[in-house]
Amino acid sequence: MQNFEYVAARSVDGAIQLSTSESRFLAGGIDLLGEMKEYITSPKRIIDIKLIPGLDQIDTSTSIWKLGANVTITEIAKNKQILTALPGLAEAASEVGSPQIRNVATLGGNLAQHSRCWYYRHRDLRCLKRGGSTCYARDGENKYHSLFSGNPCISPVVSNLAVILAALNARVNVRRGDKEIALTIGELFSDAWNNPLAHNSLLPGDLIADVEIPTQKTRSTYLQVSEKGAFDWALVSCAAAGRKTGDQLADVSVFLGAVAPIPFRVESPLLERGDLSTEAIESIAESVASKATPMAHNGYKVPIAQALIRRALARIVS
Ligand SMILES: Cc1cc2nc3c(=O)[nH]c(=O)nc-3n(C[C@H](O)[C@H](O)[C@H](O)COP(=O)(O)OP(=O)(O)OC[C@H]3O[C@@H](n4cnc5c(N)ncnc54)[C@H](O)[C@@H]3O)c2cc1C
Ligand code: SF4
Secondary structure, three states: OOOOEEEEOOOHHHHHHHOOOOEEEEOOOOOHHHHHHOOOOOOOEEEEOOOOOOOOOEEOOOOEEEEEOOOEHHHHHHOHHHHHHOHHHHHHHHOOOOHHHHHHOEHHHHHHOOOOOOOOOOOOOOOHHHOOOOOOOOOOOOOOOOOOOOOOOOOOOOOHHHHHHHHOOOEEEEEEOOEEEEEEHHHHHHHHHHOOOOOOOOOOOOEEEEEEEEOOOOEEEEEEEOOOOOOOOOOEEEEEEEEEEOOEEEEEEEEEEOOOOOOEEOOOHHHHHOOOOHHHHHHHHHHHHHHOOOOOOOOOHHHHHHHHHHHHHHHHHO
């Protein structure tokens, strides 16, 4: 690792004041330290944000719950109120890595983590995302890559939490200089859809303070298929959430993970109409295939995505 300066912030204002164009925030360190050890990033200053009071709190006192950026993945997976009211969020958290990773990794770090593309993570390669001129995955080993992308980089979003938070209409509160801005999950990732260099839409020095989650969508689920039964990334994931109105579900949203640089919204007029009959679910799942652009080695993701959409919708309807 290159030498770096370590500073610990005691407030959000302090963290913002300490940040420079060559600093990075340190939360659990699971992602950042890996990148530093591989010389993918060499920040001059590390700003530890774990000691900032309040950022590790879960506030459920109103109908919009607020989770501080430093809440760990384990806390999200095990919190009794989340398990009852937002089961999909707890499911997504419980599928992250291993217990050791979940105990340390944070909500903010999970949302802001960088690409896991093996070419990006190779210390000696400089692909498009690292400012080079080539995407090695397009004509290379693209088994784990995207089916949908708005730019030449096909590295998919791998944050489990981003996928379910998109389905739950969450807002991410970000401190940008002296301003506070609220981003939808779509906005938090839109730059990654458009720009091969971007992992998300955060600017250098932006600090995620907390995430606000409306609790109206009481029916929610998160499912994933991985190569291993535990301690593995999703090959494809799917989150679905809806609001119960009598016997019906309203505002149903479905998002796929690990198939695009953003949580990928499954769009269908049937979903908009709230038609979740067996035939409708089949048709919604089928519609994904025609929109996908599989590469040489990732076409297997299409039927997995379809199966997960069917299962996720059947689960929130039942
Ligand atoms: C073996 C392995 C398996 C994994 N499996 C999964 C998986 O299945 N699903 C999944 O979702 N993830 C998985 N992960 C990724 C892991 O969940 C993330 O690396 C972790 O959540 C990052 O959180 P952290 O607190 O450690 O972040 P850090 O490593 O501290 O930070 C990550 C990035 O976010 C920035 N950052 C941190 N906090 C903030 C903030 N509040 N505001 C702005 N920027 C911030 C940092 O500067 C850095 O760029 C896995 C990781 C490993 C190593
Ligand atoms: S998919 Fe993106 S991160 Fe991977 S090699 Fe291509 S440009 Fe780099």
